[in-house]
Amino acid sequence: MTDAPLLVNARFLTAPRTGVQRVAHDLLVAARNLVSFTTVAPARPADTGDLTVDRVIPGPPGRPGGLLWEQLVLPAAARGRTVFSPVNLAPLAGDNVVLVHDLSPRYNPAWFSRSGRLYGRVAFAAARRARTVLAVSEFVRGQLADAGVAADRLHVVRNAIRDSFAAAGPAEVEDVRRRHGLVRDYVLFVGWADPRKDVATAVAASARVDLPHDLVIIGRAHPAFAPVAEPHGPTVRRLGFVSDADLVPLLTGAAALLYPTRYEGFGLPPLEAAACGTPALVSDLPVLRESGGESSVFLPVGDVAAWAEAIRAALRGELPAPRRSTWTWDDAARQLVTALGGSAAEVLAAQRNASSPA
Numbered sequence: 001m002t003d004a005p006l007l008v009n010a011r012f013l014t015a016p017r018t019g020v021q022r023v024a025h026d027l028l029v030a031a032r033n034l035v036s037f038t039t040v041a042p043a044r045p046a047d048t049g050d051l052t053v054d055r056v057i058p059g060p061p062g063r064p065g066g067l068l069w070e071q072l073v074l075p076a077a078a079r080g081r082t083v084f085s086p087v088n089l090a091p092l093a094g095d096n097v098v099l100v101h102d103l104s105p106r107y108n109p110a111w112f113s114r115s116g117r118l119y120g121r122v123a124f125a126a127a128r129r130a131r132t133v134l135a136v137s138e139f140v141r142g143q144l145a146d147a148g149v150a151a152d153r154l155h156v157v158r159n160a161i162r163d164s165f166a167a168a169g170p171a172e173v174e175d176v177r178r179r180h181g182l183v184r185d186y187v188l189f190v191g192w193a194d195p196r197k198d199v200a201t202a203v204a205a206s207a208r209v210d211l212p213h214d215l216v217i218i219g220r221a222h223p224a225f226a227p228v229a230e231p232h233g234p235t236v237r238r239l240g241f242v243s244d245a246d247l248v249p250l251l252t253g254a255a256a257l258l259y260p261t262r263y264e265g266f267g268l269p270p271l272e273a274a275a276c277g278t279p280a281l282v283s284d285l286p287v288l289r290e291s292g293g294e295s296s297v298f299l300p301v302g303d304v305a306a307w308a309e310a311i312r313a314a315l316r317g318e319l320p321a322p323r324r325s326t327w328t329w330d331d332a333a334r335q336l337v338t339a340l341g342g343s344a345a346e347v348l349a350a351q352r353n354a355s356s357p358a
Contacts, residue, residue: 006340007078009085010039011066013048016241019191020101023136023268024086025049026162027099027336030329034337037084040077042069063115063223067122082131084340089119090126097132097340098123099157102265103143104196111195116224134339136266139287155339159266159291160329165275168249176249180239185315186214188254188278190247190269192238193221193228198283198302201260203231205307211315215258216250218242251276256314262301264288270296274322281310295322 008028012021029050039051042059057077059069074083075094082095090098105112105120112120127133133149134157135141141154187206192199199217206215217231218239242250251257257273259282267288270280274295282288284298297319299306313319
């Protein structure tokens with residue numbers, strides 16, 4: 001096959017699809033009718049979702065091998081073509097476009113393991129060298145500019161939520177409750193093993209609430225993060241990793257999503273909760289005001305008493321109903337095409353061509 005002028009670094013498809021991997025997948029699916037690209041990966045994953053891997057170029061095995069593939073094999077295979085890397089890491093050599101999701105390793109290295117700190121250094125070096133740098137929010141764009149990335153190379157491609165995040169039906173909620181043994185009202189916490197998410201505040205606040213409930217915690221450890229003590233307590237229920245198929249009814253059935261994070265590049269979970277009809281209790285951070293200011297209840301960072309009172313209000317059904325974000329992945333794809341150098345007229349023409357009968 002003949003490669004398109006734009007090569008997509010699809011190494012992310014070989015990792016579990018959580019967080020940034022899901023964002024990259026959904027953005028590319030939305031963009032494929034607007035821009036021609038070839039996806040390249042070091043292996044053919046068992047599940048690529050709605051994407052395909054067009055070319056497999058084998059590389060060394062393991063996590064370190066993946067980094068070597070990205071820095072040596074991929075730029076050699078590009079042969080001067082532009083490489084788009086949608087998950088932070090990009091080759092240091094060649095003509096590159098990179099999507100930066102956050103700068104948390106620079107903001108607080110203590111949250112990360114040695115490999116996570118190395119990841120952060122390489123990711124930032126790649127952003128400094130890339131021709132075009134995309135940020136998922138104005139907040140991240142500002143941090144990149146403050147760190148020395150030239151403003152004329154910076155563009156925002158704002159995150160969106162997929163259509164599958166919508167209120168699940170009663171039968172689906174009951175099924176996921178039954179399978180996970182959830183018999184009481186509950187509040188939900190996503191990503192406990194990431195130190196910046198501050199699960200300790202959620203556990204302490206939940207323990208202060210005198211209404212019967214569970215604090216349901218999902219997620220699993222990742223080698224990039226510094227260790228987090230496994231949360232324990234009379235109300236804590238740890239479910240481990242859950243698929244999107246389970247996450248949607250879990251969100252729908254929750255009294256609230258707890259999001260006491262201390263740093264984010266965007267913050268999708270509160271928007272996903274809102275799409276499922278569930279209010280989100282979130283840290284009062286500027287980036288969360290930017291990404292979901294109309295659909296969240298804002299609380300002081302680390303204020304256990306305030307979070308406990310908000311959990312009580314959620315369990316009593318006293319929180320306002322959230323509103324679903326109207327921003328879509330199609331909107332984000334148009335931002336991507338513009339950042340890549342396409343005009344608004346070219347975007348509209350591509351849309352018309354994609355919708356025309358063969």
